[in-house]
Amino acid sequence: MKLILHWLILTLAVLGAAYLVPDIHVSTFLTAVIVAAVLGFINTIIKPVIKILTLPINILTLGLFSLVINGLFFWLVAQVVKGFTVSTFTAAFIGAIIVSFINWIGNRFLKED
Numbered sequence: 001m002k003l004i005l006h007w008l009i010l011t012l013a014v015l016g017a018a019y020l021v022p023d024i025h026v027s028t029f030l031t032a033v034i035v036a037a038v039l040g041f042i043n044t045i046i047k048p049v050i051k052i053l054t055l056p057i058n059i060l061t062l063g064l065f066s067l068v069i070n071g072l073f074f075w076l077v078a079q080v081v082k083g084f085t086v087s088t089f090t091a092a093f094i095g096a097i098i099v100s101f102i103n104w105i106g107n108r109f110l111k112e113d
Contacts, residue, residue, distance in 0.1 A: 002110065009106035010036035010099070014084075017098040023091030027083035035084045038077050039099070047073065070096035 011032045018026040026032045050069060051058070058065045071093035078086035086092045 005110055006107065007033070007036055007040065009110075010040060010103055013099040013102035013106070014039070016102050017095040020098055021091050021095050023087035024078075024095045025085045031081065031083035035077055035081050038081055039073070042073050042077065067093065067097065070100060074099065 014032045018024045074096040075092035
């Protein structure tokens with residue numbers, strides 16, 4: 001049940017980013033659900049490996065390079081999923097920050113239960 005709630009929070013975060021950033025477009029709710037699934041997969045499987053590989057540059061930038069990695073993953077999902085478009089890297093960067101923030105807030109509420 002918690003997995004479905006996490007997925008729903010991530011879906012709502014993607015829709016929120018599309019609402020707040022003009023260069024991000026989600027065609028349907030189903031597309032947002034698919035984007036959330038792909039983002040969840042990337043964050044679970046690929047992101048830990050990339051974080052280890054980019055550890056030296058992350059240390060040099062005091063962790064700010066993680067924001068760039070999140071933006072790149074957000075842009076990558078836009079390239080893979082039809083109906084989800086991100087026009088610029090700046091929009092992907094801002095969208096990734098918004099999604100991360102909404103996801104963080106949502107997961108804080110889930111942990112209180």
